Amino acid sequence: MAKDLSYVCSECGAAFSKWSGRCDACGAWNTITEEKPLSAGPASKSLGGKRGQALTLTDLATEEPDPPRTEAGVAELDRVLGGGLVKASALLVGGDPGIGKSTLLLQAAARFARNGLKVIYVSGEESAAQVQMRARRLGLTESPVQLAAETNLRNILTTLEAEKPDLAIIDSIQTMWADNVDSAPGSVSQVRASAHELTTFAKRHGIAVVMVGHVTKEGAIAGPRVVEHMVDTVLYFEGERGHQFRILRAVKNRFGPADEIGVFEMTGKGLAEVKNPSALFLSERGKPAPGSVVFAGIEGTRPMLCEFQALVAPSPTAQPRRSVVGWDGGRLAMILAVLEARCGVTFTGLDVYLNVAGGLRISEPGADLAVAAALVSAREDAALPPDCVIFGEISLSGALRPVVQTENRLKEAQKLGFTSAILPELPKRASAAGLSLRETADLAGFVEQVFGPRQAG
């Protein structure tokens, strides 16, 4: 007899026959909730016995070289999409509440509508009047976007089928309610069923469907991971509250490069694209201070400069703090350990704070050397030269590894007025872009070169 698997993990979607505090499948705590299984009854029976239809097989050659795309005409958005919106694709846009997802999508809807697409915007969170008010604030009332406030998925699909738009925006997937699934809106099975219906609808009818997804406090899109697997493209809209910068990041894209980012600024009149993010992220930089380092990074296909700030202070507690904003905490622990073991720079009894200025989040290992420099600079209370950029990966042995796109990083630094760079090694045939370079093979050598010789022990 089939077991009644009515307890579902909201993180990974695994189903269990009884409740427990921790999910056995993914290890997450407090994520298991009781739900009616998605397909109770006949569908859970084995497929054996009855024959299905034979599939029509094709070969790999195709007449169409590229999927048809439409550009929004906003470079920051088109780049993240991989060169424009693809017909018959499903996208998920995740982000914290209040970060600006609805604003972004209403502006995008207006752009696509202006470029000739038929666009329908369905809001399940706000009334039509509220969306219209936002449109007025954004100066979009003249745009031919069509609007509905609805949460019933059956009604929405019927409307889309009749209207045949090119693009449908569903804000948000957590508010959708599929009446064939017997659980509350926002529950795992509802989110999963609604996303599945919308994705298959997109493919079958050749419509691009964009779904907005809320993010849990752990940072994942609420509802099971399976939703991310279902769609073609997953974008995250992120930023720090209190900062006006917003970053649209492609974490998955079947039609373009992942890890590509678009930079926007939230203004009183909606989101404005930022054409030169390096200048923006460095514009807040004050006088050269200990702990401040300019990192020449690569985000997606584009070079971008940003500032790492470190603060090191005697800790009042037995367990010193390690606090990171905008970078990986585990990676910070690794850099601290390498500095201690290979260079004799200890952080015992010291609180360490690390921050990326401007609310940017960096995930590149190429930032290791910039972080190490910021940490040592803060600890020694010695500022680095103000016109210098730093990048390079650090291995556990303390050796420095070269990173990708060295030349592009140097060119961007040169463009923004920097005159020197510290890096592992300039690859053969790469040009220094007019910067004076200090190449270093290992971290201990770097620390000695920049901050003077260390006492042994």
Ligand code: TYD
């Ligand atoms: P919203 O798009 O509603 O966020 P989400 O859909 O992700 O929950 O954006 C909400 C915030 O954006 C709100 O705090 C106000 C701010 N905002 C502006 O600063 N300027 C604007 O033009 C608009 C429309 C919103």
Ligand code: MG
């Ligand atoms: Mg919203």
